[in-house]
Amino acid sequence: MNASPIFAMIPCRKGSQRIPNKNTRPLPGYPGGLLELKLRQVFASHMLDGVVLSTDDLLCMEIAEQLRPEGKYLAIESRPAEFAVADTLDAFVEYVPTIMPEGVVAWMHVTSPFFGSEQIDSALSAYRNGVTSGEADSLMGVTRLQTFLWDESGCISHDRSVHKWPQTQDLRPIYEVNSTIFVIDRELMARAKDRIGARPSLFEVDRTHAFDIDWPDDFQFLERTLQTMASSAS
Secondary structure (H helix, E strand, O other), X not given: OOOOOEEEEEEEXXXXXXXXXXXXXXXXXXXXHHHHHHHHHHHOOXXXXXXXXXXXXXXXXXXXXXXXXXXXXXXXXXXXXXHOOOOOHHHHHHHHHHOOOOOEEEEOOOOOOOOOHHHHHHHHHHHHHHXXXXXXXXXXXXXXXXXXXXXXXXXXXXXXXXXXXXXXXXXXXXXXXXXXXXXXXXXXXXXXXXXXXXXXXXXXXXXXXXXXXXXXXXXXXXXXXXXXXXXXXO
16 A cells, blocks of 8 residues: 655745744845745655645745746645734644645744755654554654753752752653644544644654744854855855
8 A cells, every 4th residue: 555645834924023024035045035945955855745835925936936846746825814814823724634635744844944855754754654653643843852941830850859950861851842844644634633643753853953943043043054054065
């Protein structure tokens, strides 16, 4: 039995509260910005069967159309206005299965610029293995945390009555969900109304590859990094 095809889903909303035009602001080597970088990464994947871009930004649509590769599935979906504002993620998650081809949804964000084709394929292989073995029904990218953690009620990383300051490598790992990737079968996504099922596999992504563009200084760091890489290659 052939494995279900896997399609990337890239949401790219026009509005950005902290970094104006974040998704399309030109970067060294990528005039189409973060969107161009992510599209090139997913097009280079060996395991993805195509890409669906959901956006309300005409410039995003133009960039994607210019990058459309021969022999690759690319659907550009105009995002309805009700899903193009902040605080509508749950409703948008319910909407996504209606625009995806039959198969598996690999939800990724353009704001993870260092999560490239190699990391994408590793995550998709882990998803396939987890589903085949029955150990998981979905997958999400996470970053391991082994450090001293507190909330308003006190220490949550360990029992201080046993050991006040243990070695951090001895702490029970806690996993932070990052923005790199969520993988789930389209039909399960529709039933669960979620990006993950009841038994998601935790795909560990190191801090470098999980780096997320959220603030202006993050964007500036990416600009400097790409410029350095371009200078080294020339």
